[in-house]
Amino acid sequence: AEATLLGLTPEALHRETFEAVAALVLALAVIQPLVIVCEDLHWADPSSLQLVEKLLPLTVSAPLLLLLVLRHDDDIANAFLQRIARQFGDRFQQVNLEPLSSAASQRLLQNLLEVGELPAGLARLILSKTEGNAFFLEEVLRSLIDEGVIKFCDGKAKFCQEVQTVNVPDTVHGVLASRIDRLPAAEKNVLQTAAVLGRVFDEKLLVSVVTRETGRNGLRDSLEDLVSREFLRHHTVEGEPDDFHRNAYIFKHALTHEVSYQSLLLARRKDLHRRAAEAIEELWKPKLDEQAAALGQHFAKAELPTKAVEYLKRAGDRAASSYANEEAIGFYRQALEQIKLAGERDDSGSFRIGAGELRERAGDLLQLIGKQEEARDSYASALAEIENEELAKVRVSTARLYRKIAKTHETQHNCDEALRQYDRAEVTLGASNKFSSADWAELIETRLGRIWAHYFNQALEKMVSELDELRGAVELHGTSRQRADFLHHEVLTRFRRERFVVSDETLALALRGLELRQQDGDILSLGHSHFSTGLARICRFEPNEAKTQLQAALIAAERTGDLILLSRSLNYLVMVERVRQNANAAGRAVKRLLPLVTREKMTDYIGVARATLGWIAWCAGDKTTAGAEAKAALEVWAEGVPYPFKWTALWPLIAIAIECKDVSAAAKYSQQLLDPPQQQLPPELAARVAEIIKAHKSAQEKEALEIAGHAVQLARELKYL
Template sequence: MSLTSIPCPHCGHQNPPGLAVCDHCATPLANLCPNCGFENPRGFKFCGNCGTNLLTASLVRPSDSEQLRRVRGFIPGQLVDKILNASKQIEGERRTVTILFSDVVGFTTISEKLDPEAVYTIIDESVAAFRDAIFAHEGTLDKFMGDGVMAIFGAPVMHEDDPARAVRCALDMQAALKTLSDKLVARHGIPLQMRIGLNLGTVVVGDIGADLKMNYTALGDTVNVASRLQGVAEPGTILASRAVYEETRALFDFSELGSIRVKGRAEPVEIYQALGVKREPQSVRGIPGLSAPMVGRERELAQLQQALTDLLPRQRGGVVMITGEAGMGKTRLVAEAQQWLTDSALPQTWRIAQGKCFAYGQSAFEIFLQLLNKLFFIQPEDTPETTHAKIAARVQRLFPDTQTQYQILPYLENLMDLPPLEHDLAERIRYLEPAQLRQQTFVAVRDLLLREAQAEPLILILEDLHWLDKASLDLLHYVFSATAEAPLLIICLARHSENQVSAQIERFAATALEEHFTRIVLQPLTVTESAALVDLLLTISELPETLRQLIIQRAEGNPFFLEEILRAFIDRNLIRRRLDRWEVTPTADLNAFQVPRTLESLIMTRMDSLPEPTRHTAQCAAVIGRDFSDSVLLHISDNNPVRQENDLQELMDHEVVVQTLRLPERQFAFRHVLTQQTIYNSVLVRRREQLHHKIAQAIEELYPTRLEEQTERLAFHYNESKDAVRTLPYLVRSAERAAARFANAEALGYFRSALELAPRANAAVETRLRILVGLGNSQAHVGDFEGATQSLTGAWQLAPQLASQSARARRAAEIARRLGRVHERHGKYDEAMRWLELAHREIDNVPDSARTVERVRIYLEIGWVHYRRGNLDEAQAWRLKALEIAEGLDYYAEMGSAYNGLAAVANLQGDWQRAIQYAQRGLELRERIGDVEGMSRSHSNLGAILLNTGEWDRALPHLLKSLELKKRIGDVRYLVSAQINLGLYYLFKSDLVNARLYLNQARQGAEKLHDPNALCLALNSLAQVEATEEHLDAAQKLLTESIALAEKSGVREWHAEALSILAQVELRRGKLDAARQASERALDLARAAGYRQTEANALREAGSVAHAQRNFVQAEQDLIRSIEMSRALTSPYEAARGELRCLATFQQLGAAYFSQRAAAALARLA
């Protein structure tokens, strides 16, 4: 505090010393002591804190040595040393502290009624009592404020129970003032009372002056809330915030008082009144730590050993899920199992690959990239050529067949950011959409792991899966199925309290693998096991029982926490190693040592014991991350190599970090992520930002040829440094990389961050367009059509700002096409067509665009909307136009899509031979580029067409192949169509059990996907099953739901079919008018759309209705027309169904010829 000026409490004006009122606003000024800074009431001649003569004292602050001499007179010497030693370590750090504010009520009355010297005596006694209480609990006195005081607990000296110390101090201060007040009442009849407020929060610690007062900067409202609590407290009470209450309620009695509003805070602050120390204090639970020596895990180890042992005789593996709170020993359990495997006499050799997730800067599929690097023996120093060679050699060894190699190699190399060297391999990737590439990649990874396990039992150990990215989660679920086919064991480690990822993995594995899934949950150690662990760590026969019990009590069964407590004893030299054993240090005062209550304070207590340079190195490493390299650390820490080597050795000796790799450059890791996070949080935000920036620059300078694989880390570090301009390019590239791998969750996160950052980075128009279009595409992939529409509309509005006319038109065409596709998928066909027509007009404005891939895509999307609307001729025409361009330019993906669409049109038109030709051509193209997803759709199309032609035996292999491929690639969306087609196959074969099974699966899948087209078809098909079993009410309900959905979404294809089936159901229910209306509506829709087979079916139902109404002439006309159409369409099944309906009518009409034909058709089908 400077006494060269005095701030006005009202306006803040700085006044020269000696003034009684502000020379700016006339507000009375504080009467500050020039010696100690104490704020005295007006009229005091002597300081109420130190006794200095306020009238004659010099306004010049005493020297540091003089101030230190004076404060040693009333602060315990041991505490002075603690404060001074700690202050050297923590200057410029963030610390969690407890703030105490107090205010004495009644001083004004005393000042008015008593002589100034009497008032001085009272103030002196009260200040001394408050000061003694604060120092007794090793708090730091921040300031005296006339009749109040502010103290800080937790900095510079940190204890495991600082919040409890603050509460005890407040109780002691109230008790001391009560004693003083009783004397005043007895002498003068004037009482004194005090109000106290307590709050727990974070401050930035500054230096400690010679007067032992701490300079600090409050973060957030830490101090404000404490001051506000003091202000609302009733005289004689102590109010605490919820944060203080939560930390100390086991030790003190509290009364809940509701909440108050605090200026600057949106949420109210809950308040509690501290009443006193509990008569029977409860156990205080500490924050969990992590890994520790193996104790008390015999049963869990046996489970894991059994899973390992079962690999060989069963020739199949499984999944083991190990969960537990941080510190329960998950990693240690697996390490013990690995050691057992190494030491066992099992004849078989094993291969183990490990990977782990991180909480920061993680790219999609990160953990699988780690596994692949290990399986291919790839080293960080390997050149791209060497890496290519290693991958190719391993794949060739595992897959001798060249064709199979071509189905594996390009996708693995692409996943690992390696462009395929061979032209043929590159071609397989070039024409695939992200979704197709993702599915092919999944297949390649699964097949690789499967073959590795078949060659040699394979164990995958995946750590920290609670931080698993969404893309890796999907791939992990997919590869689980490989464990049923080979000795592949996947061991998953995760915290069960972090998020829902571990629960998702567990549910999926339990359902998919059943008895081949093992669940291991690590529970806290028992008291006996904890005692055994203490004995394992320290062989001290004379360890005091009180100390042993203290350790066990405070650890509460958490192995890592217990281990950290013991290390704190070692670091403080309370126990030491002598020769080959440990002993308690003879001079150690074990009663004086307080075991840290929380893991945060425990770790920071250990860090405080390290030399300052080592702490600096640890902080720099913590900002880099859990894992860090020697070279990056040296680049940012301003250390010389010798100094850094010493610091790292010190950190390894204290088991803060471990070395994980020696060559080609040394790599280190914090022993536990919580250690890294705690140290990271202690670094000032501004310093963190500077370090993050230096880290990003170091990565760019050290790895200039490997920046693509560092994209996500660079985005993370530049973003944390608040350098928007440098962050944005890496953020956008990270988003595009994730989208290219179909890692939608990660892509969305990156794109949204980039969108938020773009204004601050003054992003160029093209960059903003990349962000908005990329975001819209990713939103569409996950079914967020509203979000996709909003993002793409924003891009559409931005595109006119591009500089050149051709660039504007090209971008506008692409954006309009994507908007059209989004609206089509959402069932908004009119809006879709509006955007696609805009896209068509825009592409016409692009020079030399007559034969571009964008034009082909626009044509295909227009054809698809026409198909959905039932305009089959238009759909066919647009797809043929697209095909004409695509075939000339070898756009294989677009060609496959065009043939697929043409096959769908021909199928609905009843031109099944042409439909088969189109579908087979599409299958050939998709096989050429390795598009498994497309192959599955082509097989599905072929199967559906052959069902319509009555060639059921030929249809079944295609339907089963489609189902197999869709399951293999995890194609949930189009799995529904395969299930529907198989359901129809079994319906035609009168196997209603299997028909219902597949169709119900399809219905559930379509509902989850919100796909109106698939859901209508599933509902129609289920209605036919119900009608066949004479469950007519159930069938009518399903059809009513289908019709309502079709009308809402505009799905004309299945709308007409639903009405045709409904006519049959209503007829059998005896509701002839409803049946006639349904058949007429079905005919109108089918004729308008050109659905010839649906029209034939509707005519059959119309004829049946006419027959029931005894209109035999109309019945004869409709039924004959139905039979003729079905026969012309070469649909024997539908023709036979028509002839069956004719039988009764024609017999009544005496039409023997048709009766005989119907009977013959039935005989052939039987």
């Protein structure tokens, strides 16, 4: 099994882990109804939230309840809840937990102390201080027990102090701080040291840190005392491959951990973080990459920025390799903060290039997940880090950053600015007569990027010219991946030339590119080839074959977090269901597509979603909604670059116009079907559309309506309507 895991790529391991967890949960739910409680979701990392999202669809087919507990004031967790509420509205229920009532608080007090009645004054004091906060109430009781105000005799509570002399802090933090201060010195030291290690910590690591500081070895008695005082709980993890996590503990509550940590003086806190990092380096020596994030945090809090940068960068790279993109960006940004601190102590400039590399890596991930403006800013900051370096040393890096800035513009269809940035990249590279392999690789990437910009600008002649000029360089100097990319761009050019009536030759070229990328094995590039092949299939009105390819592209997008590939795949999966004439499936597909593309302001795909909603309404006989949605699609498309599949909105509008005997509207929409940027209609259908326009211009209204009726019928037969 271990050998199999070692053979998996990071993205495959990420996928297989999620699949395995989902399969386990499903199997358990089949045996008996299952409830999974996810506490403190506001502290979950993005990967954990992704795993929860992976499990949500299981609730449709299995007796499974996911109970998600979080603070109401956390933005990230709330955004997560809103997203799943949209996706699973009929299965989602939100319950807001209010403070306990006075009566409920009193019952809790009685249950905790196992007494029938509390002294009235003490009950009033506790209830007034805790204000319905159950955890606060428990901690007040623990504090009173610690102080000896409450003692237990024969299992019953006894009150040993006048109520008037009892002091209860005003906040739960105050109560916890008071309890910690009253601990014996040995137990207090253990608790504070454990707090440095995190809310969950391992006994072996704790012993190592305490031994480094005090020379003390045996901590079991102190730990068990802290458990009995309800500061800690046992948190044993079974089935670990080694015994490192066999004896773990967890702070009873996040606030207990927080207050224990805050009770440390800053100097000792820094020292303990350093000792913790050194202990981890020793205990985990063969597997430091697994602990890179913890090491980076400890060294950062120990104010040792050079070591912190080393491990935070490793943590970022490790997260990025498994497409945990948000985590990776976070680690890179933390590393940049540490570089800034290191630079303040070392003005030699030795950290600048390292900062540039980190900003570029963060930019790559931001671009991948669709945050184009943030990516652009990150690339610009990377350029600023190296602008004072000798150009010969950073020439290729500078050109690469200009190219990546261009890509962010091109992705947003700001193609003129993209082309200006591509020009800057080429000028930076200089003349090709002295090019190294790195220079050639960068030039090829830049030229391929230009083809994409020309594609969105509908500049077919420029696409052809770029391909012709680049062909020789790719054959002589391109990598295997770049040769596959070149083939992909050739397919794009053919799409434009053929007006999206994809020939057998173009389809064969797309399939050849897919084969090359399958050999290369890069999941992201392969996903884009699946997409272009799926697009070729849907342009040929081969929906079943298209669906296979587009679903493969969608899987790649979900695994890697590529927002552009995700939106493109979802968009054309909507069109697949449209061509298959499956209104219910199309509606489900739109439900997933529309929130995403609306949030990201992707006008092309918003238009497709609205057009499809119009078609669904038309199928249901709702002409009013159908017309409104189809017209909304045309309005959205008018805001961006010309979209070639406007027929998705135009055919329902033509059908409605005929039903209303509005020849003028039918002719107007028919004319738009024939505009050059649009996918070319089959000859017979195009001829009928042209006849509608001609008859209308000749004022032959009756004949125009008759021709339009035949055209609509043919459009239905050909799956356009």
